[in-house]
Every structure is written in structure tokens, then in C-alpha cells.
Amino acid sequence: MKKLLYPILLSLLMALFLNPFFQPQQAFGEPNYTDIASTDLVVEDADEGFLEDISSWFDGLWENIDDAIDGVKEAFGEIFDFIGDLIGSIDEAIAVFTEDTSEEEAINNLNDTLDQAEEFIEDIKNIPLEPKENIVYRVIREDEDPDKGIFAKAPEREEITIAGHVNNGSRPGFKGSKYISTTKSFQVAFENATKNINDGNSSQDLRIIQIDLNKVTNKYYDLTDPETQDKYLVSKAGKPWQRVRNYANKSQELLIEYSIPKEAITILGRPSEFLGDIGPGESK
């Protein structure tokens, strides 16, 4: 019975894919037969031009039939090529799944793969791609312990402005400030967790935490908000500092002062834990 599985599957697939090829073929811009009958074959009184009309109509018809036959031949050519490709693909797929093992193992492998795919889809469904109200994300360093809360790197450096934090914060030599960077976008967090932009985008796998702003007790600044930008992302002359605003907008940045309590934190984990092995910045 199992031996019949592939031929049956193949037949079904062929039937499915052949169906469109057996529909009447008609090239774009070519008159269809109904049009020919209603326009060229006009029933008129028998006069001198009648036989001529009939004759030219038959000529036209034969030309159309020839074209149709050519079309059918072409279609069959495509079908055979397609079948060839299909069999090739199936062979390759079987080879991939079986690795020269038995059919039963092949089916088990296939089922396992489908199960994994289902799990993966479930995982994907749980990933929040759209910004959520009052939820932000942070990629944490290895020395940070979210179970204890998250703390600003240099709370004593009160003099560092919000604009200064945004401008210099992503640099390797940055000594920190009283602000903790977070992002409103999971996608940005994911990219930062998987690729190290300070090291030629090399691959990394850092932890992502989710923060509920409703449980954050300190002041925070949504730097994508135009009013906040007008207040804090300004130049020395008090004019809009567009470059820093662009940085904040692109990173969907939100800064929290001093600390984030552990109650506000949900650990999402490392990207490899919820998506398997991934490349830098890749989301599978």
C-alpha cells in the first residue's frame, strides 16, 4: 500500500497541474471563435460575395485551428517540461527527506518536519510585530540580570542629555547615562539581538526582554513622540535636531530613567531559543 503512495500522489498532482493546460488556449489580442462567427459570418442574401465570404471564413477558421493546434503542441511541450521538473523536484525532496533511508523513515521525517513547521508557525504567531500600547523591548547585555531588574549604566552622570544619550549611546566607548534605552519595535529589538552593528553586523544571540510600561515606576520618554522630540531632541540653539530625531524614529526609541523593576519585565529569551539557528538580522 505504501508503495502506491508516491504514484498516487504524483497522479493527483499531475491531474491538478494539467487541468489549466486543457482549457481552450487563446493568445492575447486574438479574436475568439464566437467573435469570428458573429462578425465575419454574417448571414446575408445569396449574392456574388457570399461564397467568397464563406471561403475566407473557412481560411480564417483553418488558420485559427492551426494556431490552436500549435498552441496545444506548445502546451504539451510545457506540460512535459513541467512534469520533468516536478519529478526532479520530488526526487530531490525525497532524497532530502530520506537520505537513502526507507519509505517509512522518509514519511516519519516528513511528518517531523511538518510538526516542526507547525510549531514554528505557532511561534511566529506569538511574536508581536506591531507596536503594542505600553509595551517596549530591550536587548540586554550578558551582565544584566532581569530577575533583579534593569539599571541604568551610569545614574550619576546626570549631565548627559537625552539627545546626547541618543547620539552617543550606541557607540562602544559610551560610558552610559541615567537613561535605559528600549524600543517600541520588536523587529528592531530582534535585529539588535541577532546582529552586532558595532562589529560589522557579526552574528550574536542576545536576550530580549519585554517591558510593561504600566509597571514602570520611573519617568520615561517616548522619543518618537513629536512633542517629546520638540522638548528634548533639540540643538544647542533650541532648533529641531533632525539627525538625532531620525535616529530615535528609526530605532523606535523610548528611554526610561534609572531603573526598570523586575515586575515590569518578561523575559522573551534569545532568538535562537524561539526560532532555532538564525543568521545575523535574519528572522526565518
Next chain:
Amino acid sequence: MNESVLMEEFIESEINMLTELRMGNGLDRSEYEKCIQTFKDLSSWWKKEDSIPEEAVLTIMEIYAELYLFAGNYKDDEKEAIIEAAEHFKKMREQFLSNEVMQEHDQDSLIRNLVKAIGENNGFFVQLEQGKGMNEEQFEKIFLELEHVTNEISTWERIPKSIVTLLISFYEMTLYVDKYKYDFNMPLEADKIYDAYERVFAQIAG
């Protein structure tokens, strides 16, 4: 194209280019070309003037240092391309600022004390460049004068080229941090320079 449109394109292309670099997307060649071209056009526009519009100062002041710092985030060819872009811009900027023109502003009296403070002890920036470290006492004196100058010019619509040149030297203090940390192997001095740079940055940029 008039001056304000050119200036807008110049500033916008610089911002776009730096934003992409910050996001890890590499050097946006088309934005860089646009930035260079508009700066070239603006340079000829401002060739015979001793000052430039205030809106363009920050871009001219920061572009070399920012490009150079972002180059450190990249590797191999991309890093080389960003450094090359930075050096190209620096060369153009030096030519532009070194033009000898008649001075219309009474800038000498404003910057006299600042220039004097910088020049003491064989020159603050010369000492930095030579790896002799940062004289903290001298820096404090310089910083006071810098505060005075930046507060004074904060309402000006045009900034004299001589002041822009000074501001560039301060902005580019950040480039000495890595030099002291890695090339001169003086981490403590690098730390001091970094702190000084952050104060200067807040004073001249925002």
C-alpha cells in the same frame, strides 16, 4: 537651485547617510554622492563670504567625526569605503574653510580669549595630537571661553568660518579617545578626553 534648497539637500543627505550607518546598513553611496555634490555647490556659493548660515554649521562640523566613528562599526571594504568618504569630505572642508576672505564680522574680539586659552602650553590640540595627554586645568579654562563664545553666537544667523573651524576642533576631540586608548595605550587619559568631549558636545551641539 537656490541656496536654501541646496542647503536642505545637503543636511538631509548627511542625516540619511549617518542614520543608515547607525542602523548597520553600510554607506549609502547615493546619499554620500548627494552630500558631496551639494557641499561642493554650497562651497562655491559661500566662497567669497566669511561666514555660513547657522543651519549648515552642525552638519559641516560633525560629518567627518561621525563618519569616522561609524567606520569603526564596520569591517574590511565597507570600513575602508567609509573612511575614504570621511577623508574626502575633510579635504573639501579644509579647502572651503581656508579661503582667504575679507572678514565682515567682528569675530576677533569674541574669540580672542578662546584662541589665547587654546594656544597656551604649546597649544592644547597640538599636545593632544602628539600624545602628550590632556591638560585638565587648561581644558577648564578653554571650556569657560567656549561657553562664552557658544552662548554669544547661539542667536546668530550666520557663523564666521573662523569660529566654525574652532568648533570642528572641539567636536573632533572624540577621535582622540580611541587613539589614546589603543595607539598610545593610555586608557586613563582616553577616559579624561572622553569626559571632556561629552561636555564640549553638549555645549556646541545639544
